[in-house]
Amino acid sequence: MISWADFEKVDMRVGTIVHAEVFAEAKNPAYKLQIDFGSLGIKKSSAQITKFYKPEDLIGKQIIAVVNFPPKQIGPFMSECLVMGAVDSEKGVTVISPDLKCENGLKIA
Numbered sequence: 694m695i696s697w698a699d700f701e702k703v704d705m706r707v708g709t710i711v712h713a714e715v716f717a718e719a720k721n722p723a724y725k726l727q728i729d730f731g732s733l734g735i736k737k738s739s740a741q742i743t744k745f746y747k748p749e750d751l752i753g754k755q756i757i758a759v760v761n762f763p764p765k766q767i768g769p770f771m772s773e774c775l776v777m778g779a780v781d782s783e784k785g786v787t788v789i790s791p792d793l794k795c796e797n798g799l800k801i802a
Contacts, residue, residue: 705800705801707755707799708798711735722741723742724742724746724751725739726738742778742788745787758774758775759775
């Protein structure tokens with residue numbers, strides 16, 4: 694169990710994917726994403742979401758991401774946020790998206 698105070702430290706925001714490409718150097722299949730978080734700017738992320746999505750299908754898609762982790766070096770790429778998703782038994786990831794279009798940067802509560 695975590696406390697409410699612990700949960701409040703996690704900063705999850707709505708963002709829109711503005712660029713997606715295959716991350717050829719990744720050990721596991723992944724994409725390099727650029728995500729617009731409004732006033733927080735554009736952040737980069739490496740996301741293992743290749744089972745259900747093609748890069749061109751991700752452009753314009755709104756997602757939920759944790760934006761307050763420290764940057765993480767993944768091979769030659771610096772990931773700045775963590776895209777949230779539901780992981781199935783075969784490690785396929787379905788990204789979590791808002792039901793309706795939202796303003797980029799809105800906080801998840």
